[in-house]
Amino acid sequence: MSRVVFLKERCKGCLLCTQVCPKGIIALSGEMNQQGYKIVEVAPGKMEQCTGCASCAMICPDTVITVYKTVKPGQPVKPGEPGEEVARVNG
Amino acid sequence: MTEKIAFERPKPLADRATHYCPGCSHGIVHRLVAETLQDMDLVENTIAVSAIGCSVFLYNYIMVDTVEAPHGRAPAVATGVKRARPDRFVFTYQGDGDLASIGMAEIMHCANRGERVSVVFVNNTIYGMTGGQMAPTTLVGQKTTTCPSGRCRDSEGMPIRMAEIIASLGGTAYASRVAVDTIKHLNQAKKALRKAFEVQVNGLGFGFVEFLATCPTNWKMSSIDANKRIAEEMIPYFPLGDFKDVTTGKGVC
Ligand SMILES: Cc1ncc(C[n+]2csc(CCOP(=O)(O)OP(=O)(O)O)c2C)c(N)n1
Ligand code: SF4
Ligand code: SF4
Numbered sequence: 069m070s071r072v073v074f075l076k077e078r079c080k081g082c083l084l085c086t087q088v089c090p091k092g093i094i095a096l097s098g099e100m101n102q103q104g105y106k107i108v109e110v111a112p113g114k115m116e117q118c119t120g121c122a123s124c125a126m127i128c129p130d131t132v133i134t135v136y137k138t139v140k141p142g143q144p145v146k147p148g149e150p151g152e153e154v155a156r157v158n159g
Numbered sequence: 160m161t162e163k164i165a166f167e168r169p170k171p172l173a174d175r176a177t178h179y180c181p182g183c184s185h186g187i188v189h190r191l192v193a194e195t196l197q198d199m200d201l202v203e204n205t206i207a208v209s210a211i212g213c214s215v216f217l218y219n220y221i222m223v224d225t226v227e228a229p230h231g232r233a234p235a236v237a238t239g240v241k242r243a244r245p246d247r248f249v250f251t252y253q254g255d256g257d258l259a260s261i262g263m264a265e266i267m268h269c270a271n272r273g274e275r276v277s278v279v280f281v282n283n284t285i286y287g288m289t290g291g292q293m294a295p296t297t298l299v300g301q302k303t304t305t306c307p308s309g310r311c312r313d314s315e316g317m318p319i320r321m322a323e324i325i326a327s328l329g330g331t332a333y334a335s336r337v338a339v340d341t342i343k344h345l346n347q348a349k350k351a352l353r354k355a356f357e358v359q360v361n362g363l364g365f366g367f368v369e370f371l372a373t374c375p376t377n378w379k380m381s382s383i384d385a386n387k388r389i390a391e392e393m394i395p396y397f398p399l400g401d402f403k404d405v406t407t408g409k410g411v412c
Contacts, residue, residue, distance in 0.1 A: 070162070082182035082375075082382035088342055105181065123342045125166035129186030130177065137165035 070120030070137045072110060078132045079107040085124035085133065091117040094124055169193040171202045171222050178216065182382025184372030185213055187339045188281055189220050192252070195352045196223065199360070205248045208237040210262070212254035213287040213374075231262020234269035237276040248359065250277040256286040259295040259319050266325070270365045273330020277355045277366040280321060283374040284393065291377030295319040298392055303377070318396060322369040326402030326410050332364030334403045334410070338371040340389035344399070354404065363405055371397055 072094075079101060086094045086108060097109035110118065120137030168174065172193035179185050196202050202223060209217035211230035218225035228236040233251035241249040258266050258280050269276065285303055286292040293303040293310060296318045300309040310318075326334035333355050337348035348370060355366030371393045373385035380388065403410030 070165070078176055080181035084182055084382055084386060087383060087386070103176065120165045122166035126342055126345050127187065127339075129179065129181075129183055129190075131168045131172060131186070131190055133166065134164065134168070135166035136162045139161040139163050141161065 069116050070118045070135070071115050072118055072124060073134045073136070074107070074109065075132050075134070076101050076107055077103065078130045079105060080130055081105040081107055082129065083108065084127045084129070088123040088127050090121060090123065091119065093117050169197045171196050173220050173222055175219070177220055179213065180374075180376040182373060182375045182385060183213070183287075184283065184339045184370065184374075185281060187345070188252075188279065188370050188372065189214075189217070191339075191345070191349055191352055192250075192279055193221050195349065195356055196221075196248075199353065199356055201248045201356070201360075204246070205250070206240050206244065208233045208240060208249065208251040210251065210253040210257040211288070212257050214252055214254060214281065215288070217252050231257050231260070232265055233257070233262065234265040234274070234276070234278065237278075238269055238272070238274050241274060241276050245275070248277075248356070249275075250279060250356070250359075252279045253281070254287065255280070255282040255284065255294045255296040255321075256289075256292075259321050263295075266321075267328065270325045270331045270367065271328040273332070273364040275359045275362060275364065277359045278368070279352070279355075280367065280369045281372045282321070282369050282397070283372040284318070285374050285377045287374045287377055291374075296321070296397075298396060320397060322367065322397075322402050325365075325367045328365075330365050331403050332358035332366060332405045333401070334367040334369075335401045336369040336371065336397060336399050338389050338394060338399055340371070340373075340386050347399070351401070354401075354406070358405065369397075371399075 093114040122135040125133035205223040207225040210233045292305040322336040335351040338344040355368045358366040375382045375385040
């Protein structure tokens with residue numbers, strides 16, 4: 069399952085990421101961070117729709133989002149690709 | 160199941176909060192610059208020249224040696240830096256008030272001399288830092304604190320198209336205009352930035368990229384509406400694309 073991780077304290081709640089997610093799974097969370105911004109989340113239960121396209125991370129002005137993309141078993145992570153050195157087995 | 164990191168903060172971008180307003184394009188452009196420096200393996204060899212405007216603290220965010228230039232003078236400072244240290248990669252990062260207003264002379268002559276430097280130009284059609292005054296790039300009809308009823312062609316003239324002007328100068332090797340409003344445009348922007356950096360690395364001449372950017376605060380818009388304004392109002396007047404590229408012969412006379 070591809071997934072995104074938000075660095076909550078950096079989010080400024082601009083909502084740009086919510087506009088570019090092709091699956092529309094990012095939305096306001098109802099939570100506020102210490103900077104005082106209303107922050108976003110992937111609504112509970114919706115993470116499995118994430119395709120790992122990284123659109124949200126690319127438009128985020130505050131580099132809040134890290135994107136982990138699923139690699140099919142047997143499909144090698146190409147040398148030199150981002151994250152090559154950290155590709156790891158998850159479960 | 161195996162997973163890989165498809166996106167993470169580029170290493171030259173400092174791991175800290177920025178002072179930029181929510182939705183401000185400066186953060187996106189900073190990240191693109193940091194990624195491109197990293198991809199081209201230039202980080203250790205770079206000297207940046209930052210300008211006056213909201214991006215004045217560039218050196219707090221992009222972790223390369225930086226000289227802070229007086230308002231508009233970044234291309235002149237970059238000229239000196241590059242001539243003293245021709246082995247270094249040198250870029251300026253300037254807003255439209257900085258580059259197209261007070262710094263018009265410096266940018267024109269730097270490009271015309273074909274200095275081996277690259278310029279990252281962030282056009283948000285307004286003076287952001289000082290509270291939203293009219294810039295040379297402010298669109299006709301756009302309201303600012305110094306043209307409260309909207310820029311008027313008769314009294315303030317038409318917005319200046321910098322990428323086209325820079326492309327017309329003899330020393331320019333590459334001049335392009337890009338936008339940061341969509342994923343497609345972001346991918347194009349990254350390619351253009353790389354080219355503007357490569358022409359310097361390959362000694363071909365001056366490299367210039369204009370980014371159509373937002374200033375939600377001084378446009379008095381939500382981040383989402385500001386982002387939409389790029390496509391609806393800016394791109395029709397400021398067309399995207401390469402205006403000169405000596406590597407393909409485009410725009411070369
Ligand atoms: C010599 C001088 N004149 C005027 C100013 C005031 N000033 C600071 S930033 C700025 C304009 C910045 O606008 P822009 O370059 O568009 O950058 P932005 O803040 O929009 O990113 C001005 C006029 C100054 N700092 N120094
Ligand atoms: S784009 Fe970034 S800062 Fe804006 S709401 Fe999304 S995660 Fe937060
Ligand atoms: S005033 Fe405008 S340019 Fe400056 S940080 Fe805020 S949104 Fe960005």
